[in-house]
Amino acid sequence: MTTMTCAEATELAGLYVLDALEPAERALVDAHLATCTEAHAEFMEVGGVVPALATLAEPVAAPDSLKAKVMADYRAGAGVAAPQPAPFSRRSVIRPPASVVQAPVPVPGLRPSRPSWLGWAAAAAAVLLLVVTAGWAYTAQSRADAEAHRAQVLAQAINIMSSPRSLSAVMHGAAQADGARGFAAIDRSGVGYLVLVDLPAAPAGQAYQAWYITGNQPTSAGLLSLEDGGFAVLNLSMQGTVDQVALTLEPAGGSAQPTSNPILSGELTAHA
Amino acid sequence: MSGPGNADAADGEHSSGPSDEALLERLAAGADEGALSDLYDRYQAQMYGLAMRITRDPALAQDAVQEAFVGVWRNAARYAVGRSSVRTWMLSIAHHRAIDIVRRRRPADTLPEFETADPALTTPDVWPEVAQILDRAAVTAAMVGLPRAQRDAIQLAYFEGLTQVEIADRTGAPLGTVKSRVRLGLLQMRRALETGEAPS
Numbered sequence: 063m064t065t066m067t068c069a070e071a072t073e074l075a076g077l078y079v080l081d082a083l084e085p086a087e088r089a090l091v092d093a094h095l096a097t098c099t100e101a102h103a104e105f106m107e108v109g110g111v112v113p114a115l116a117t118l119a120e121p122v123a124a125p126d127s128l129k130a131k132v133m134a135d136y137r138a139g140a141g142v143a144a145p146q147p148a149p150f151s152r153r154s155v156i157r158p159p160a161s162v163v164q165a166p167v168p169v170p171g172l173r174p175s176r177p178s179w180l181g182w183a184a185a186a187a188a189v190l191l192l193v194v195t196a197g198w199a200y201t202a203q204s205r206a207d208a209e210a211h212r213a214q215v216l217a218q219a220i221n222i223m224s225s226p227r228s229l230s231a232v233m234h235g236a237a238q239a240d241g242a243r244g245f246a247a248i249d250r251s252g253v254g255y256l257v258l259v260d261l262p263a264a265p266a267g268q269a270y271q272a273w274y275i276t277g278n279q280p281t282s283a284g285l286l287s288l289e290d291g292g293f294a295v296l297n298l299s300m301q302g303t304v305d306q307v308a309l310t311l312e313p314a315g316g317s318a319q320p321t322s323n324p325i326l327s328g329e330l331t332a333h334a
Numbered sequence: 335m336s337g338p339g340n341a342d343a344a345d346g347e348h349s350s351g352p353s354d355e356a357l358l359e360r361l362a363a364g365a366d367e368g369a370l371s372d373l374y375d376r377y378q379a380q381m382y383g384l385a386m387r388i389t390r391d392p393a394l395a396q397d398a399v400q401e402a403f404v405g406v407w408r409n410a411a412r413y414a415v416g417r418s419s420v421r422t423w424m425l426s427i428a429h430h431r432a433i434d435i436v437r438r439r440r441p442a443d444t445l446p447e448f449e450t451a452d453p454a455l456t457t458p459d460v461w462p463e464v465a466q467i468l469d470r471a472a473v474t475a476a477m478v479g480l481p482r483a484q485r486d487a488i489q490l491a492y493f494e495g496l497t498q499v500e501i502a503d504r505t506g507a508p509l510g511t512v513k514s515r516v517r518l519g520l521l522q523m524r525r526a527l528e529t530g531e532a533p534s
Contacts, residue, residue, distance in 0.1 A: 076517030082491035108520040113422040124382035
């Protein structure tokens with residue numbers, strides 16, 4: 063990595079405090095400041111002017127509706143007590159550990175020699191990356207709570223994936239799925255999650271319903287609720303042997319038995 | 335740009351009720367909607383005004399302020415007393431978010447994650463008291479007193495979110511010149527604000 067001299071860093075002080083450096087150059091300045099024994103008082107000198115610049119902007123009263131959004135963000139993400147705590151209630155979400163958000167699927171116990179694990183890990187990594195980065199396209203409110211929510215879901219799903227005798231499935235879509243993808247992770251007691259991303263909105267009057275498939279026999283796993291960005295998570299709780307997890311479009315309210323072909327499905331694979 | 339003296343300070347004044355620092359402490363300690371609500375009431379106008387100036391779009395400005403408040407409560411525990419006032423800290427977050435939004439609308443240009451890198455938050459502000467009492471007229475005078483090229487470079491960076499390369503492209507100046515203009519301009523502004531005299 064290229065290093066930077068004190069003089070070079072000092073020359074960039076103004077641009078640095080104004081956030082006007084290219085990322086690579088700023089990284090060099092950060093690295094220099096972190097390791098340099100000089101005080102670099104000039105950064106403080108010019109940095110002290112920045113707050114004054116903010117006063118050049120005329121205060122403008124924000125629309126009343128904005129406060130409601132800000133407070134809603136807070137309730138969703140700051141752990142304010144919820145009336146009905148649920149496993150994935152947005153209100154119950156505390157800020158996720160950074161390692162969960164940033165780590166590319168650190169699966170303890172991963173056995174590189176197992177092709178299914180490798181494939182599974184790659185798929186999960188893709189989903190993880192997609193889930194986390196997709197948040198940037200959202201508005202602030204949805205992004206704030208969605209990031210925390212999704213990270214928590216992923217953390218728990220990954221935890222299941224790494225547990226003994228867990229089951230997992232990479233969900234593959236039919237043409238109707240329009241790029242949707244995801245995975246299911248189920249622990250040995252039959253409890254787990256179905257996590258999907260890029261799922262298109264269900265047509266009017268219809269809803270997505272998940273199914274456990276044993277042989278040719280489907281059993282409802284429940285209806286999905288879509289969040290921003292086509293993200294959906296469903297708590298799974300299955301009994302007995304299940305071969306696949308599938309998703310169909312059903313009339314709103316769901317069906318006792320599937321009335322259409324699956325638009326997403328995945329075969330459950332056992333792991334040691 | 336001229337304004338009625340210290341309109342922004344008036345917005346942030348709060349002769350009664352808990353201090354900003356106390357409110358932030360409450361936020362850092364745990365869920366406290368009242369603390370966030372009070373901080374919002376105190377600084378929403380300054381933050382929104384700054385975001386409007388940068389984004390020039392009400393919807394984007396609202397997004398910036400909304401994101402900024404997420405940054406405030408998420409990072410309340412990271413606020414370092416003594417490095418800057420709460421007002422300065424919150425405005426720097428609003429600025430960062432607004433700039434980020436403006437840059438996201440330009441291709442291939444994004445800021446690093448707020449949580450991992452934010453010079454405005456990590457650069458010690460040795461002027462917390464000064465920043466509290468500066469009024470717009472004085473800052474405007476200091477800015478207007480700068481050589482045109484320095485003033486333009488600072489404004490392009492701070493209010494339009496341009497990077498040094500973009501400023502160089504926009505103004506036709508070499509990169510080295512842009513660096514110097516911004517640095518010297520800020521230093522001159524500081525001297526002017528300290529002495530109360532326009533830069534010469």
